[in-house]
Structures are given as C-alpha cells and as structure tokens.
Amino acid sequence: MPNRITACGCSVPKGTKCVHEQASAKQRQASNDAERGTPAQRGYDADWSKIRFRFLHHHPTCCVCGAKATHVDHIKSIREAPELRLVESNLRAMCLPCHSRRTAKDQSQAWGKPKAA
Template identity: 75%
Template sequence: MANRITACGCSVPKGTKCAHEQTRTTARQKANDAARGTAAERGYDKDWWRLRHAFLQVHPTCCVPGCEAKATHVDHIKSIRDAPRLRLVESNLRSMCLPCHSRRTARDQSQNWGRKR
C-alpha cells in the first residue's frame, strides 16, 4: 500500500493516521464529548431504556420501506432536543436497523450542521 503525506509532513500508510493526527483527533473528540453531555443528560435514562426494550419487542423489524432487517435501534421521529415532551411517547418512535439509523442520523446532523443549539 502506498504512503500518504500528512499535513504535518509525516509519511504514513494510506488509511492510517500519524501520531500528530491522532492527538488532534483525540483532543477534538474529548472536547465534543464534554460539550455533548452524558447519555442520561441527553434524555437516555432508565425510563428510556425500558421503553426502548419494550418497543423493540413489539416492533422487531426496521421500519424503512424495503428493509426487512432486524431492528436494533429505536429512533425518535422528532428529536429529544426539538421536542423533549415526546421523549417517551411511543407514537414518536420507530424501530430501525443500524445501517438505516446511521443514514438517518447522518442526514439529520448534516442538515443541522452549524445550527445554534
């Protein structure tokens, strides 16, 4: 595999990071994690986990049309941030498989990128 030259001038195999990039990424991730808050602070507490488990029992397959994979995630149709009162309301939930949930999350977060929170 060919090497690539990083912004700091290091030569590393493609698909890897040099020590400088790893340090920057780690510092950036720590800052993001600190600003994000814990799962419980974001609304994912014991009540949420109980509801999530029960919801997946009743809705075991992904809700995305054409996808019949086993659901492993429960998605809020209206986010907790936008509608905290709907956090534990079943009509605001849908079951999804990991790939479909990841696509949805990436799409939603790209639309909200730069939005003041």
C-alpha cells in the same frame, strides 16, 4: 504502497495517521464528547431503556426495510420535542443501517448542509 507526507511533515504509509494526527483526533473527540454531554444528560436514561426494550419487543422489524430492528428512533428528536421523548407514537423501530442513514440526514440538515437523498 507509497508513503504520504502529513501536514506536520511526517512520512507515513497511505491509510495511516502519524502520532500528531492521532493525538489531534483524540483531542477533537474529547472536546466533542464534553460538549455533547452524557447519554443521560441527552435524555437516554433508565426510563428510556425501559421503553426502548418494550418498544423493540412489540416492534421487532425495521419500519424502513423489514430487517431485525435493533434501534429505536425518535420521529421528532428529543432536542426538538423533549416532551415526546417517551411517547410511543413518536418512536419507530429501525435496523442499524437505516437508523445511521436517518441520523446522518438529520444531522446534515441541522448543520445547514444539503439534504441527503
């Protein structure tokens, strides 16, 4: 496989990053994590853990595809409706792939990108 030349001028195999790109990616991730806050700061605390466990026990399958549910999704996000954070009628059980698709769609809409299909 031929090498590629990075923006900083390094020559690396395709599909890999040079040390400069790796450092830059780590800095971006650290900055994003600092802005985002901890899970507890975002509303995912001990109370959330309890209701999540109970909800998955009573709703063991994904509401989209019927697979085993491993995630609990907020229909209205915590940011949008913090008062509904622990209200069961605002929750739905999902498998990881369906929850990931839903999250990506919601985030693309929040950032003004075109809606995902």
